[in-house]
Amino acid sequence: MRWVPTLYFVQGMQFFVVMLIAGLMFKNMGVENDQIARWTAVLGLAWAIKPLWSPFLELARSKKLVVVAMQYLGAVGLGLMALALHLPHWFGAAIVVLFLIAYASATHDIACDGLYMASLDSKRQAAYAGWQGAFFNGARFFVTGFVLKLAGHLETEMGVFNAWSTVFALLCVLVGVLATYNARFLPGTLSSEHGDMTAGGVATLLKEVVVDFFKKPGIWLAVLFIVMFRFAEGQVQTIGPLFLLESRDKGGLGLTTGQVADVYGWVGTGAFLVGSVLGGFVTSRLGLKRAMPLLIVAMAVPNATFYYLSSALPQDMLHIGAAVGVEMLGYGFGFVGMILYIMQAVAPGRFQTAHYALGSGVMQLGFIFAKSISGDIQLAMGYQHFFAWTIACGLPALLLLLWVPMPNSTAPRAETATA
Numbered sequence: 001m002r003w004v005p006t007l008y009f010v011q012g013m014q015f016f017v018v019m020l021i022a023g024l025m026f027k028n029m030g031v032e033n034d035q036i037a038r039w040t041a042v043l044g045l046a047w048a049i050k051p052l053w054s055p056f057l058e059l060a061r062s063k064k065l066v067v068v069a070m071q072y073l074g075a076v077g078l079g080l081m082a083l084a085l086h087l088p089h090w091f092g093a094a095i096v097v098l099f100l101i102a103y104a105s106a107t108h109d110i111a112c113d114g115l116y117m118a119s120l121d122s123k124r125q126a127a128y129a130g131w132q133g134a135f136f137n138g139a140r141f142f143v144t145g146f147v148l149k150l151a152g153h154l155e156t157e158m159g160v161f162n163a164w165s166t167v168f169a170l171l172c173v174l175v176g177v178l179a180t181y182n183a184r185f186l187p188g189t190l191s192s193e194h195g196d197m198t199a200g201g202v203a204t205l206l207k208e209v210v211v212d213f214f215k216k217p218g219i220w221l222a223v224l225f226i227v228m229f230r231f232a233e234g235q236v237q238t239i240g241p242l243f244l245l246e247s248r249d250k251g252g253l254g255l256t257t258g259q260v261a262d263v264y265g266w267v268g269t270g271a272f273l274v275g276s277v278l279g280g281f282v283t284s285r286l287g288l289k290r291a292m293p294l295l296i297v298a299m300a301v302p303n304a305t306f307y308y309l310s311s312a313l314p315q316d317m318l319h320i321g322a323a324v325g326v327e328m329l330g331y332g333f334g335f336v337g338m339i340l341y342i343m344q345a346v347a348p349g350r351f352q353t354a355h356y357a358l359g360s361g362v363m364q365l366g367f368i369f370a371k372s373i374s375g376d377i378q379l380a381m382g383y384q385h386f387f388a389w390t391i392a393c394g395l396p397a398l399l400l401l402l403w404v405p406m407p408n409s410t411a412p413r414a415e416t417a418t419a
């Protein structure tokens with residue numbers, strides 16, 4: 001308890017700063033939706049392709065050293081963001097700095113999970129898995145409920161650019177303090193010794209893992225299913241928050257930054273966690289094969305909710321908050337399906353852990369592809385027709401169930417997913 005909460009809180013905070021907060025910040029700074037979607041998608045590639053360099057981190061004997069170094073690097077990146085927003089070409093500078101934070105964070109993910117598994121036996125891994133997920137998702141609540149709220153308050157006091165520069169400076173200090181704490185309390189040492197593994201040996205093993213993955217029976221159909229499962233989600237989770245901020249004369253709801261922080265940070269995060277727990281419980285009861293149609297339908301709830309909001313354009317926050325709660329409840333409930341599908345249908349075999357990482361990478365690539373095109377589609381269609389389009393985008397995954405093999409056994413107890 002001295003180190004699991006702080007370790008996974010930092011992991012989640014860096015992830016959500018890049019993948020959630022950055023897009024909302026750019027929206028308030030006047031960047032168009034297509035640019036926001038395209039560039040945040042490119043940044044998200046860091047987490048999609050991290051399995052490609054994860055084996056090479058085994059060359060470092062001290063995972064603690066890698067974790068702490070990446071936390072300090074993330075703190076430096078947050079400080080540079082505070083400075084970048086004052087440069088003449090601030091957008092390009094901000095994207096470069098966000099690249100640094102994204103790849104430091106993705107590398108941190110690999111090392112901190114490795115540290116967790118290496119430092120705890122199987123019994124304690126299971127015992128603290130709940131705390132691991134709670135503090136990762138707690139970082140989402142902190143970033144959206146407190147950081148975004150603070151930014152909204154400061155925007156009215158000092159302007160958008162100064163407000164966000166102040167927020168990133170404060171985040172820099174916070175991550176720096178947590179990195180110093182973790183340097184003291186994480187298990188292991190900060191020194192690194194050379195191991196028996198070589199870079200050539202790691203590269204050979206990585207090639208063998210990838211080749212074995214793509215030789216699995218029905219793997220290309222499974223890859224298509226994974227991509228289509230997240231095709232609608234990647235679009236609506238990118239454009240939905242921007243729609244909340246968009247002015248009413250452009251078809252949005254015209255919420256302030258603080259109001260978005262309230263509905264997503266408090267209502268949305270809570271509903272997502274409840275949905276995740278319910279999704280895991282229902283799937284454990286029914287088994288993945290019987291539960292999957294229900295899980296896919298649940299993934300369409302956010303699309304239908306945003307279509308409703310774009311059609312009705314409600315003004316009272318209670319109405320909007322209730323809709324966002326339904327959206328995130330459905331999202332949390334349905335997302336469990338893809339985590340378990342990769343775990344039970346794709347990963348089993350000779351390299352189970354590595355193949356789970358590869359399957360997760362494919363899942364993230366599908367999300368990134370959908371995210372990258374969402375802005376262009378929305379600008380071409382408008383918000384209402386765009387959200388109708390995302391509902392239709394969920395149908396291919398449902399149709400693929402006719403051919404995609406599913407495990408028949410009852411699903412094992414699902415642990416909390418963190419990405």
